Amino acid sequence: MFACITGVGSYLPGQPVSNYSLIRRGIDTTDEWIVSRTGIKSRHLAEIGCTSSDLALEASHRALLSAGIHSGELDLIILATSTPDFIFPSTACLLQAKLGNHGAMAFDVQAVCSGFVYALSIAEKFIRSGSHKKVLVVGAEVFSRTLDWEDRATCVLFGDGAGAVVLEASENPGIIATASHADGSYHKILSAPGNVSNGKIIGDPFLRMDGPAVFKFAVNALADVAIECLEMAGLSSIDVDWLIPHQANTRIIESTAKKLGLPMENVIVTVDRHGNTSSASIPLALDVAVRDGRIQRGQKVMFVGVGGGFTWGAVLLEF
Structure with a gap:
């Protein structure tokens, strides 16, 4: 029994916000600086009042339509996010209510930019165990809410969005191998170290990053982790049709592809149009590449993600 992706969907809020738009808002930077270091040309920013579950709902509707199933058929919902609607209940439960699903298991995964890879790996285990048949896996973020707009080194990098896939049990090939890791000793190089206590913000609530270390x-x-995942499957990078890495910046993506010996023609890159959307970035890129016809059924696709924690992981699948 395999876990197969049968539907994909994504959603970006509002209109693109260009680098020039940020400069006009008073951020001390240049388009050339942002593009040369990150490849980012624009991002999407959610309006006030728009939540991660709102973005997740739109992406989920599109993924369910793509899969040809109704939300009531889902028996598990896993939502990866670092920007939940509330402390509790989980954003997955809020999404479940908005979808009109009653009774499916639902929970959040918090692994920052590795969140979607973690969530997909967990979902695959549920399906392979035989306990669940139809699973919705979502990555959704309103990362703009965590940014210090006076910190030009970070505020230009991130955006908001959501991506979703439907996984179903199948006898046909699907997810082939997964590998995930974490090392909390690196937590200080990328974090949002604040919290709420007695109704007040304690510490620093904004995203802070040591760019070179990250x-x-x-x-x-x-x-x-990509090599580890391939070795588990008894394959090598030459067998990979498409690499979809976490969309943080083009220099990281290009360096990763080079280490794996993959030409950039086999790498899906969308960071230029939506910035770093954390857990949403991989499913967003997947949806773009499926809808424009690059990714075809039967091809082997590798997802790789890395994020604060530090967390990292990979998923190899036959689409």
Whole structure:
């Protein structure tokens, strides 16, 4: 029994916000600086009042339509997010209510930018066990709410969005191998270290990042976990039709592809149009590549993600 992706969907809120738009808002940077270092040309920012579950709902509707199933058929909903609607209940439960599903198991996964890979790996285990048949896996973020708009080194990098897939039990090939890891000793190089206590914000609630340290860690972790996943499947990078890495910046993506010996023609890159959307970035890129016809049934696709924690992981599947 395999876990197969039968539907994909994504959603970006509002109109694209270009680098020039941010500059006009008073951020001390240039388009050339942002593009040369990250490849990002625009991002989407959710309006006030728009939540992660709102974005997840739109992406989920599109994934369910793509799969040809109704939300009531789902028996598991896993939502990856670092920007939940509330402390509790989970954003997955809020999404479940908006979808009109009653009774399916639903929970959040918090692994930051590795969240979708983690969630997909967990969903695959539920399906392979035989306990669940139809699973909705979502990555949704309103990361703009965590940004210090006075910190030009971070505020230009991130955006909001959601991506979703439907996984179903099948005798046909689907997810072939998964590998996931974490090392909390690196938590200080990328974090939002604040919390709420007695109704007040304690500590720093904004995203903080040591860019060079994150870059160095990410490139090595992404390549290593991809190789680990391929070895588990008895395959090599030459067998991969498409690599979909976490969309953080083009330099990390290019360095990862080079380490794996993959030409950029086999790498899906969408970071230029939506920035770093954390757990939403991989399913967003997948949806784009499926809908424009690049990714076809029967091809082998590798997802690799890395995020604060530090967390990292990979999923190899036959689409």
